[in-house]
Amino acid sequence: MLKESKFTPRQIMLLYMVSVMGTANFFVPAATAELAGRDGWLSIIAITLPSLFIVFILTTLALRYPNVPFSISFERIIGKYPGKLLSLLYIFFMLVVNASIVREFLSFISTTILPQTPHGANALGLLIAVCFLLRKDLSVVGKVADILAYIFLGSFLVIFLLLINKFQFQNILPILDRDVVQVLKPLIVPTVWNGEVIFLIYYLFYCDNIQKAAGKLYLGAVGIVFFKLLMITSTIWVFGEAQNLRLPVFSIGTMINVANFVRNLDAIIIIAWVTGIFIKVSVFQGAVLLSLRHSFRLNNYRFLVLPSLFIIYALANSMFRGTNDITKFLLVSWPYFGLTFELVIPALLLIISFIRGDKSGSSNNNYSSNSSSDVRASATN
């Protein structure tokens, strides 16, 4: 039972990759094309370092307190009540992010394949699946990633390979014909997407080998950059600057044509998108529930799954009026909102923790009155 409730480092890495790419691979090409044009691929290469830096800050913070859940480490660093307040702020952040993901999904589905279906029906399909997954057991999230992540990642490789005959490699030229600042300007949007690793930090507590999992997160960050690069270069090689396309990655699926036989493979993109969103919403909602459970010292989180998804659906419907609102939020406020919670606050916590010289290694520092292994075992009950 104890073994079953844990994640392996590989599962943590796969969950990270799928969670980030579930939305980023579809929106980032349009965002970088708008800001950096055909040099968008250079921006994506440039995000490697800041992404690794965010992973470094977050994993260092988590590894300083390996015996306590992430939300409890706030209380250890800044005190009980400020720590609880910070936990609540993080829960708010995660709820807003998750609701905006559900809203993006509904908007994408209604503009591409199900224009006549009401939002409520599409949302119900997604949220019921997420509900079943989270209510079953925490470890199921990892097992699902083990199965679906390869389909998800494989579909991007298949699209790239099938598009090779459509590539016009000269589209990428001239390289760096605009200002370097213009190229680096869109850097923050994909970096913040990579910073969503913060949601996986909540799962590190339940991992077999926290050190190894932290290492795998660095590998995951590089993997995400690689797949983003694949998608961005594909859109540039096929469409040129692709500035007027809202979802260029979806559009390249319709361009596939191998020997007039294999064509119109946009269904593969839909499969990848729905798989990615399903895992992403599950992982992020799982992090919300874990945070609630630890912050309020609850015995388990299962009974909170339904009401929390209820909130997500209500927020998803009320936060944005339309697709333009989502795009504006993603390009204007989300980068700085995300960066505050993914980098600024964790970096400050890490500095405070170093100054205080506090570290959770001794047994009296363990979470609650239980031993950490008991807590890990009871997490799935």
Added chain:
Amino acid sequence: MYELPPLIKQRMWREICAFLMLLALGVFLSMAQALDINIPNPVQAIEYIFQPVSEWVDNVLS
């Protein structure tokens, strides 16, 4: 209400409290939306705080 009876049976008051609070928040948000009542939108608050930062960065980079 499907979740509540086992919690009451096990006298998990803290859990019942958390459950009811989340449920009340969900019901409040849904009802407000259904009845077209204007409630504070978190996105507007986020935009109010972070849009000036975004504009400042844009000015610096342009």
